[in-house]
Amino acid sequence: MLSATDNELMTHVGAGTPMGNLMREYWIPFLLSWEIEADGSPERVRLLGEDLVAFRDSSGKPGLIAENCPHRGASLYFGRNENGGLACIYHGWKFDVSGRCVEMPSEPPTSNFHEKVAGLSYPLVEKGGVIWAYMGRESVPPPLPGLEWLDVPEDQVIASKRVQYSNWVQAMEGDLDQSHLSFTHRWLKPNPNSIRTGVDVIREKDSHPHFEVLDTDYGVLVGCSREAGDGQKYWRLSQHMMPFHTITPPYGDNPTRNWRAWVPIDDHNVFVIGLTFHPNRAFTDKERTRLESSANVWTISPENRAPVTSAPFGRWRPALTVENDFHQDRELQKTGIYSGIAEFWAQDAAPQLTMGTIYNRTREHLGTSDGGIIAVRRRLLGAAKKFASDGVTPPEISHPEVYQIRADALFLQPDESWVARTADRRKVNVAVNPDSPQ
Ligand code: FES
Ligand SMILES: [Fe+2]
Known part of the structure; x- marks a missing residue:
């Protein structure tokens, strides 16, 4: 038997909860490597209550970014995955695997606004045919567990x-x-x-x-x-x-x-x-x-x-x-x-x-x-x-x-x-x- 407080503490994993904060410090396996292909269809991913999109860029690098576009929130799942990033189908803003905005075609070419916009992204590691995400607070993630x-x-x-x-x-x-x-x-x-x-x-x-x-x-x-x-x-x-x-x-x-x-x-x-x-x-x-x-x-x-x-x-x-x-x-x-x-x-x-x-x-x-x-x-x-x-x-x-x-x-x-x-x-x-x- 657990108290109601402990039961909630153990089971709830959203951002800001004690178990959610703890779990984000560990590497999280979530995708098999074959599930995303270079310039292929992205995958919707939901981890610890967060809606995300995984994709593999033109060079084969996997990325995991927030599903909602930082511009006005359209789903990047529908994005065009080409030429090194995922472009939102609403106004063409394009994000690379690190969440950086690399193109902003709806703004004048002279604008540097794109440099000020970055979407949420999580570091990934691919090993053993599995893609792992680190959702924690450290800027340098820990090593993978030695399974x-x-x-x-x-x-x-x-x-x-x-x-x-x-x-x-x-x-x-x-x-x-x-x-x-x-x-x-x-x-x-x-x-x-x-x-x-x-x-x-x-x-x-x-x-x-x-x-x-x-x-x-x-x-x-x-x-x-x-x-x-x-x-x-x-x-x-x-x-x-x-x-x-x-x-x-x-x-x-x-x-x-x-x-x-x-x-x-x-x-x-x-x-x-x-x-x-x-x-x-x-x-x-x-x-x-x-x-x-x-x-x-x-x-x-x-x-x-x-x-x-x-x-x-x-x-x-x-x-x-x-x-x-x-x-x-x-x-x-x-x-x-x-x-x-x-x-x-x-x-x-x-x-x-x-x-x-x-x-x-x-x-x-x-x-x-x-x-x-x-x-x-x-x-x-x-x-x-x-x-x-x-x-x-x-x-x-x-x-x-x-x-x-x-x-x-x-x-x-x-x-x-x-x-x-x-x-x-x-x-x-x-x-x-x-x-x-x-
Ligand atoms: S909502 Fe994504 S570019 Fe506008
Ligand atoms: Fe069983």
Whole structure:
């Protein structure tokens, strides 16, 4: 349970709010590189409640500027993207990727008025096939977080996005909540195509996992153990990295790995940008086709995508919604899948959206299975309050190396320490982890 004040503080991200101010100090991933082309159509973008337009100029440089033209406010989304800038279709004022007004054809050629007009723009970095924005107050942005996949060749990475019509915190909380896997995603019969059949059996037999959390220099490490038979414990370790990054544990040997970020569009909407990557080999065409077309937390299957629109993130919207009950099938619920919902992310979205777009956490009753999300809330609230009071950015922002971590999954004897046994396995480190990028 949270107080109404803390709930508002944690969930509201507009300009000037404590969480909004804090979040703007971190790099924000928001666009896949292929979504904008040199001199191509701009993209509407909405981040932390701000309406923006992204475009790629003639030289290939990406830009992110305020959607409304500094002249009289027309949308620059309609602009002409050519010859090194985006020109407003109302009076032709043209802006480069840094927001500078480079042409003002509606004023006399002798005028230097254009030198006095600059639109809002945010610095961008493009790495790993993703474009990142810095919306913070520093004139020199911090380094990007040192996430493992940023150094992995692009043919080893498959990325996607998904819009969810809820506040960012309740969406991210679902990703750190290992308890729900025994229910929300459960198959009632073994799924013969799953590589995690053994794990599914463990989850079914032990539906009340034991949780332990560790506050770390990057965020929160959530350890979750279940009885695995023969006296062993099966541990799954999820990572939360400030402010909105999550990694969940892999399955199998020499596994693919994952990452996602839960980026607020505004207080009532979030998109998750995520990827699957293999640390040391390219995906085969067959694997790529399968991974690109199957639903997961951050990927909507092709048949369940809403028609593409030019709204912000308009190519990543789901056709399954509260209005159509996420196509829940009551027969399937009796015979096949616990939730009765076939699409993976929709199994999460159904409970998360029906909580209300910003869940009223003064009404909840947290149990032992909620240890992970309690710790993450404490971390977020603590950081936002501290930043509001002393104005000092959290240390992880200037220490990208603390983000060089992995999630983990392993069997342990009851007397073994999960923290000690996984200390090296949780590092992105070639010396101890041979499947790290080389
Ligand atoms: S409103 Fe954009 S040039 Fe006038
Ligand atoms: Fe889930």
